[in-house]
Amino acid sequence: MTRYRFRWPALLAALLLIPTSAYAATPTETASPALAPVDYQAENATISQGVVEANHVGYTGTGFVNYNNVTGSYVQFAVNAATAGPASLTFRFANGTTTDRPMTITVNGTTVATARSFAGTGAWTTWQETVLNTSLVAGSNTIRATATTVNGGPNLDRLRVDAPTDTERPTAPGQPVCSAISFDSLTLTWPASTDNVGIVAYDIYNQGQRIAAAPASPHRLTGLRPNATYELSVFGRDAAGNVSETSPQAICTTTSDPGDPTAPTAPGQPTASGVGSTSATLTWAASSDNRGVTRYEIRNTTDTVVDSVVGTPPATTKQLTTLACNTAYTLHVVAKDAAGNTSARSGTVSFTTGACAGGNNPGKPTQFSTGWTIPWDVDWAPNGSIALVTERDNFRVWKINKNGTGRTQVGTVPNSQTTDGEGGLMGVAFSPTWNGTTDQEVFFMHTSTDNNRIAKMNFNGTTLSGYTVVLNGMRKSRYHNGGRIRFGPDGFLYVAIGDSQQSNLAQNRDSLNGKILRITKTGAPAPGNPFGTAIYSLGHRNPQGLAWDSAGRLWSSELGDSIVDELNLILPGRNYGWPTCEGNCSVAGMTNPKQTWTTASASPSGLAYANGALYMAALRGQRLYRIVLNGENVSSVTSHWTGTYGRLRAVAKVPGENAIWFGTTNADNNGGQPDGSDRLLRSNLS
Structure with missing residues (x-):
């Protein structure tokens, strides 16, 4: 049930290729890099003097790049190759005019094609491809397509690279260990992963949420909550975006904040207004705290959090919108500070929501x-x-x-x-x-x-x-x-x-x-x-x-x-x-x-x-x-x-x-x- 909003660069996202045999059997992993096509969407690349659009059908991905009509506008791709060697570059483009829009192609700063033709395709919805051959170095490569005339470049959809590609996953990191634990930080140490090409980063998770990325062990995790238990695991990641299995977990608890042992005062007596069938508005008097209240929690008689308010300081009113109809509620409010200290309960407020509407309401279980x-x-x-x-x-x-x-x-x-x-x-x-x-x-x-x-x-x-x-x-x-x-x-x-x-x-x-x-x-x-x-x-x-x-x-x-x-x-x-x-x-x-x-x-x-x-x-x-x-x-x-x-x-x-x-x-x-x-x-x- 855990969660973390975690984005790797879209350029790495395209690199993980699992064999189509996965639909019938367990995929086998190659022991060494192999040739395989990888698509890099233009809209996810570095763009200079151009805009991402989606107003002409037929593109792949989520859009395409419309070059500005100036000399020097460009799209630059970050491409990873498992080993050095030959590669082919396929540019997919559309040019709805009769005017050629040539571009110069460079790889790692070296020109591999000068004023390469990107001629008219007949319509902006007619997509064509042009291919050129080059060589890539092992690891990171930079490929840039630069307009050479005042007409700018064409609409560029994607770059397809046929190059040595790594599909082998790293081994799982070893058992992580926590040390130097304080109220808001700790040091995590783990035995390294191994990989056929090399590890570029380690992703650190608390349950299912990624909370940090580190180039190597050890790593200092900061910004943690006091008196909180963390279930930490580590994943190894290589340059191709292949990710290892998870390490074992390290379960570690931060200490109390020695600088702030004082809990906020209890919030004032809450009142309820605007009670409907599934909603009500609660209002209460503010708590005070030596460093400041950061959160109010509205809880029921079992101390389950019904809703909360955050801010600096948080508001002292909240409209509850997920209440059950025809249900009696008794609620109270507690305050929290940045150190995790929790106040005593406020007084309680009781009310009953209105009758259920629409039929098929769940009855008492x-x-x-x-x-x-x-x-x-x-x-x-x-x-x-x-x-x-x-x-x-x-x-x-x-x-x-x-x-x-x-x-x-x-x-x-x-x-x-x-x-x-x-x-x-x-x-x-x-x-x-x-x-x-x-x-x-x-x-x-x-x-x-x-x-x-x-x-x-x-x-x-x-x-x-x-x-x-x-x-x-x-x-x-x-x-x-x-x-x-x-x-x-x-x-x-x-x-x-x-x-x-x-x-x-x-x-x-x-x-x-x-x-x-x-x-x-x-x-x-x-x-x-x-x-x-x-x-x-x-x-x-x-x-x-x-x-x-x-x-x-x-x-x-x-x-x-x-x-x-x-x-x-x-x-x-x-x-x-x-x-x-x-x-x-x-x-x-x-x-x-x-x-x-x-x-x-x-x-x-x-x-x-x-x-x-x-x-x-x-x-x-x-x-x-x-x-x-x-x-x-x-x-x-x-x-x-x-x-x-x-x-x-x-x-x-x-x-x-x-x-x-x-x-x-x-x-x-x-x-x-x-x-x-x-x-x-x-x-x-x-």
């Missing part, structure tokens, strides 16, 4: 099953009489009857492995024609020793047996593994797979990661897929929920980074923006979400549809969202049970009934509860 440890997914047999439930970290699969009774373990999924984070046994999906006899196929998504995979087993209604790998080649990591699988109305299996903590894979069509996939039951790309591969949509960070509405439209909940989480309407071939965009953006060629939430109020996981509304489980937000749909748009959103049941992950509609099941996931690393503390609950919709 009833608990029907206890003793679970991270129940990750629930899927119903086609006959609707039984469900299978997976547990993530112990790889167990359970059968439970529709009335919530008869919980029985039916087996485990072989070859599963935890990642000490978010990997393990995740999604489960019955074959659409499963009947326990002629069709016994049940599908699972799980993390193995080397990757994430889809596997098929037989289930006769009593016991799981057999094991066949259906789809390999989805990279794993400690976090960002996705994991949900569902058969769609078309009979094909849809797979939500995260970017595996390597954000550039989300835009790489040669990688399965950061995508929603659509495959047959044998693991082949489903007919009609937009790129002829298993990929159905791309540009995802960590998609979690999959659900179809009554019109057959596919919706997906997705964990954002540090800004917003998303609900997306998934259409074939669409690019949902990560890592260029998190939430809404105006980048051409990228699709905006239909709804967003702050990361603190959501961290979404499971998703289910029932009678005009989606029901989305929230992890960090500790609530269930009801999302009423109006065609392809969201008409209203309400939240339910904030903080009442803790972290929620699995949610499923009960077949033939206007009700949902949902499961807690408080026994995971972030919940901190003991094994066996999770439970399944039912809510009737009315």
